[in-house]
Amino acid sequence: MKPVTIKRLPEIIANKIAAGEVVERPVSVVKELLENAIDANSTRIRIDIEKGGTQLIRLSDNGIGMYRESAILALERHATSKIANDADLFAIKTLGFRGEALPSIAAISKMVMVTRPYESDIGTEIQVEGGRVLEVNDAGAPSGTYITVKDLFYNTPARKKYLKSIRTEIAHIIDYLSNVAVGFPSIHFKLFHNARSIKNWSQTNEIADRIADVMGDDLYKKLYPITFKNEFVSIDGYVASPETSRKSSSHVIFVNGRVVTDRFIHHAILEGYRGHLMKGQFPVVVLFMTVPFEDVDVNVHPAKQTVRFVNQGSIYQAIVISIQKGLAQTRRSSWKPIPEKNPQPIDNDHSNETNDPKQSIYDIPLHPTEVKPHMLKETISPIPYTHQQSLISDTSEKSAQHSDLHLNYRNLKIVGQFQKTYIICETDQALVLIDQHAAHERIVYERLNNALLSQKLPMQRLLLPETIELNYKQSLVFAEIIPELKKIGFEIEPFGQNTFIVQSIPDILTGKNIKPLIHEMAESLPDIKNTAPAQKAIDECLILTACHSAIRSGQTLSSKEIHELLNALEDCDHPSQCPHGRPTCIQWDCTLIEKKFKRIV
Ligand SMILES: Nc1ncnc2c1ncn2[C@@H]1O[C@H](COP(=O)(O)OP(=O)(O)OP(=O)(O)O)[C@@H](O)[C@H]1O
Ligand SMILES: [Mg+2]
Incomplete structure (x- = not known):
């Protein structure tokens, strides 16, 4: 075989390929748009979804907005306002940093972006289809940014085939939004599905109130603060008393402000609760971990949801200890009964063995x-x-x-x-x-x-x-x-x-x-x-x-x-x-x- 000629891929195709990594399903779009809105200092975020996000995803924020040139540039790959040099990459303080999200989403959908900075009299509307900018116009708009993503995966049929039911897709979106909302109580979040209000979490100064709002009313007064600090990590957050456990994994973990789903942290949390929950029950825990930027890598996976710590072992221990400390405050909580529909056998604790009645x-x-x-x-x-x-x-x-x-x-x-x-x-x-x-x-x-x-x-x-x-x-x-x-x-x-x-x-x-x-x-x-x-x-x-x-x-x-x-x-x-x-x-x-x-x- 002869040597072949190498050609640089046109940007539109390159973006489409990159989109495959960034946008797996509708929730990925919500995640990216949400991160952008948070990075833009928004205090009100509204998300509209139609048909589980397959038909429409619109995110409106009241953040800093973009001037026209920036808005056009934002649709190009590796265009970001968030990092400027090599050193920044190792001290990431924002949720976004790659300059990949918008061009990726735009490459596989029909996108309309309307944006106006507060100081600007007139806003900009950009229409993009399959990564191609169709029109750029003036637009009258409130300050902030409104991004509408229609017909996701319309030009990547293989990806579209893997979408699950509308219910599943919206469930993913709700789960993700719930996790984020826990960490940003000062932001008012609204979620609509098919024009019906699904979630509405008002601003609050009390993180515990937001946790209870999002994760369940039964948590009011059942959350115990935790705080821990050593040279590797500082941990703040809440543990709920064991009686408020859930039937599925229910903890929200933030590392340097970013929601992560990390098996290693999950394991440490369960270890901290060991002996407090029966098998099949999961604790309610919210952890805000702050790790020196140079000691944590958030760039492990395109979805930025996995992290890697330099001092893994010490951090594991820190989580276990802080959970145990938190639980020590709940030690006197007793259990409240509920009417059980189907009482189940509880124990094989030998308590029914024949006893010697004389045994004292x-x-x-x-x-x-x-x-x-x-x-x-x-x-x-x-x-x-x-x-x-x-x-x-x-x-x-x-x-x-x-x-x-x-x-x-x-x-x-x-x-x-x-x-x-x-x-x-x-x-x-x-x-x-x-x-x-x-x-x-x-x-x-x-x-x-x-x-x-x-x-x-x-x-x-x-x-x-x-x-x-x-x-x-x-x-x-x-x-x-x-x-x-x-x-x-x-x-x-x-x-x-x-x-x-x-x-x-x-x-x-x-x-x-x-x-x-x-x-x-x-x-x-x-x-x-x-x-x-x-x-x-x-x-x-x-x-x-x-x-x-x-x-x-x-x-x-x-x-x-x-x-x-x-x-x-x-x-x-x-x-x-x-x-x-x-x-x-x-x-x-x-x-x-x-x-x-x-x-x-
Ligand atoms: N809602 C928004 N409000 C204001 N500026 C925004 C908004 N969304 C995007 N931007 C601007 O557009 C740029 C590109 O956004 P994009 O999401 O593509 O990349 P990023 O956020 O920098 O990195 P990442 O790919 O990791 O998300 C951002 O750096 C930001 O300056
Ligand atoms: Mg981004």
């Missing part, structure tokens, strides 16, 4: 060990529970929300026990139910954890060592974890092939049937080893130990025992959830009860 709560040491609970220590929290449970509050009844009342478990007035499973208590304002197993599980778990940290976990040597048979796969992993298990009080020796002998156990388990516990540990270990470091494996073993040693449901408790339990719960760092993330406590406030009885309407 005193069989399990409730008195604190000499170790003091540490607030905000980096405890290895548990892995959330596998069952989904819908205890999220009925958000419509704001007046009845007492779940943000911070309970003092020690001061609860005990009424009695219900079904030998729940402790009934009251406060001046509420009826409170405590799940005795979940509560005790939390107590034991924190005790074990504290004892582990102080390396003072009391052990009990078994008079008759217990022999355990595991399967081949389990025994491989189990053998590895034996030295770690010793730290939490299990002295176990391999006894050839798949057999192990348990010589000692944590004394908290004295009198308990040890075999099922070890089997459960062994069963859960392979999963853990595949996904997590040894620390997590140990944590899971601690949770299982707590679960097996905690008092069961079906066990009658004397009032002295209940007092003891409540006192110990009060001393916990995180009393409102069991180590699996299940609530230990739910409450009905008086107003809610009076409403149910129609005493008040």
Whole structure:
């Protein structure tokens, strides 16, 4: 084959190719126009969408606008007012910086741009089709910029084919706009779809108000501020108490003012919430991270939504710690019940195992060990529970929300026990139910954890060592974890092939049937080893130990025992959830009860 001739592509074709990267679907257009409007210091932004954005996207802003020459230039590739030199690229302070968005959008749509700077008497209207400027005219217009994008992908049929339903496309737009709106409360956002108002978020000075406006009314008064700063990052934002969790991922992350969707940050947030949510529940978190410009690369992907940090590990830790700090403020929130439509089985927490009715709560040491609970220590929290449970509050009844009342478990007035499973208590304002197993599980778990940290976990040597048979796969992993298990009080020796002998156990388990516990540990270990470091494996073993040693449901408790339990719960760092993330406590406030009885309407 002979050498071929290389030709420079005409700008219009080059723009069309670039558009393929910048504009994937209607939401990409919304994103780019929105970023431009924010960069232009707008305080009011209105977005009109027709047919999910496939037919029309119009964004109107009251920002600085453009003079005619700039407006024409803005449609050319790599024309930007936002960076001027190499150094700027490494200190990007605006949302846009490439000078690619407008020419890309214009290349694959029919675009009309009307713009007028405040100081100018007359505005400019530019009509573009498939990247070709058709007309430039004077236009009478309010100050700001109005960009209408019609017939997106009309000249790129392959891309058009990949568009999903109108509902999906508008859902993407709403999601994106919601995320951005959270970070810019001083901007009034309006969204219309097919001429119907979909969103309208007025200006506010309170970021928490905007978060609740956008992410759900149930968040009012349930958001706790977080703030953290070290040499690598400063983090501000809000965490919501675990009871306001969602069924799908629900956090908004800003890095240097830019919304990002980053798996690494997502992971750090979940790590911060570990032990507070059950599996399948997601926290509500808003993070504003500020990282020195030279330590973060936002130019990783054409969509500018992924970031790369120089100090990745330190930033991960910072997120985890700030979330944990934030959650420490929510520790007294109890759960508010909702009428469940389809009650689901909640727990496989052994609480229904047959119990020895004579066994007393005193069989399990409730008195604190000499170790003091540490607030905000980096405890290895548990892995959330596998069952989904819908205890999220009925958000419509704001007046009845007492779940943000911070309970003092020690001061609860005990009424009695219900079904030998729940402790009934009251406060001046509420009826409170405590799940005795979940509560005790939390107590034991924190005790074990504290004892582990102080390396003072009391052990009990078994008079008759217990022999355990595991399967081949389990025994491989189990053998590895034996030295770690010793730290939490299990002295176990391999006894050839798949057999192990348990010589000692944590004394908290004295009198308990040890075999099922070890089997459960062994069963859960392979999963853990595949996904997590040894620390997590140990944590899971601690949770299982707590679960097996905690008092069961079906066990009658004397009032002295209940007092003891409540006192110990009060001393916990995180009393409102069991180590699996299940609530230990739910409450009905008086107003809610009076409403149910129609005493008040
Ligand atoms: N709504 C607007 N108000 C005022 N100026 C605007 C507006 N939209 C675009 N501009 C101007 O047009 C220029 C080009 O916009 P474009 O979005 O193509 O590139 P950019 O924002 O600089 O970078 P990026 O491609 O990363 O978005 C901007 O730099 C800005 O000066
Ligand atoms: Mg831009």
